[in-house]
Amino acid sequence: MPDYVLQTTDVAIHYGGVKALDGVDMTLERGKIRGLIGPNGAGKSTVIDAITGRRRLTRGSVKIKGEDVSALGVVERRARGLSRSFQRTSIFGQMPVRKQVELAAFKMGAPDPGADADDVLRELDLDELAEVTAADLGYGQQRRLDLALALVGQPTVLLLDEPMAGLSVQESLDLADHLKALTQRRHVSVLLVEHDMDVVFGISDVVTVFELGRVIAAGSPAEVRANPRVREAYLGSAA
Numbered sequence: 001m002p003d004y005v006l007q008t009t010d011v012a013i014h015y016g017g018v019k020a021l022d023g024v025d026m027t028l029e030r031g032k033i034r035g036l037i038g039p040n041g042a043g044k045s046t047v048i049d050a051i052t053g054r055r056r057l058t059r060g061s062v063k064i065k066g067e068d069v070s071a072l073g074v075v076e077r078r079a080r081g082l083s084r085s086f087q088r089t090s091i092f093g094q095m096p097v098r099k100q101v102e103l104a105a106f107k108m109g110a111p112d113p114g115a116d117a118d119d120v121l122r123e124l125d126l127d128e129l130a131e132v133t134a135a136d137l138g139y140g141q142q143r144r145l146d147l148a149l150a151l152v153g154q155p156t157v158l159l160l161d162e163p164m165a166g167l168s169v170q171e172s173l174d175l176a177d178h179l180k181a182l183t184q185r186r187h188v189s190v191l192l193v194e195h196d197m198d199v200v201f202g203i204s205d206v207v208t209v210f211e212l213g214r215v216i217a218a219g220s221p222a223e224v225r226a227n228p229r230v231r232e233a234y235l236g237s238a239a
């Protein structure tokens with residue numbers, strides 16, 4: 001049986017009459033990247049909130065490493081190896097880069113927060129900026145700092161909500177390369193919500209396509225690209 005670090009079964013989140021999610025089955029294998037795509041309002045961010053425990057499920061279950069965590073809160077799920085980044089940056093402007101990464105590592109329970117911070121900063125090419133105040137970083141560097149904050153503490157599963165938002169093409173490709181290398185080196189599994197299709201199809205092992213709160217396709221990037229329903233609903237004839 002595959003080694004699933006994450007599994008959602010029949011997950012539904014309804015807001016009154018709005019079915020933000022309705023019957024989502026999804027898995028994530030260890031060390032793999034699953035890209036989540038779909039039009040605005042399809043339910044991608046809600047899936048992340050369902051997994052982290054930020055939103056209560058109307059129906060269904062979420063498992064981390066085989067354990068049903070549906071009844072657990074955000075902090076308890078974090079302690080089980082779940083980490084996330086946000087669409088909007090979560091950095092503290094006036095604190096130097098290394099200090100806040102070390103603080104995040106400490107909060108995540110890393111045995112040696114300083115060493116963990118140094119490791120992650122090196123892997124993301126931020127080590128030379130360690131003493132710079134975060135507010136003085138360029139936007140692309142701030143997005144890398146966001147990723148560093150989510151990566152410390154050796155999470156098992158990383159949930160990334162539009163990590164490339166606002167980056168130039170070159171910056172996106174650069175961050176994508178780092179992300180791919182990091183998942184392999186750190187054996188972390190990633191759920192990646194991202195509108196940049198070149199990034200999603202370039203680095204994901206598997207891709208899930210959402211529409212109106214439901215999964216309309218899932219498979220390898222090549223399978224998803226070739227799926228007629230996906231081409232019609234989302235990618236357009238040029239895909």
Ligand SMILES: Nc1ncnc2c1ncn2[C@@H]1O[C@H](COP(=O)(O)OP(=O)(O)OP(=O)(O)O)[C@@H](O)[C@H]1O
Pocket residue numbers: 015018019020038039040041042043044045046047
């Ligand atoms: N708190 C809420 N109350 C009511 N409806 C909500 C709430 N949060 C989300 N929704 C609705 O749920 C649906 C899914 O929203 P969600 O933000 O998950 O989509 P998304 O795929 O992440 O979109 P985007 O790509 O624009 O970020 C939308 O119809 C949205 O309006």
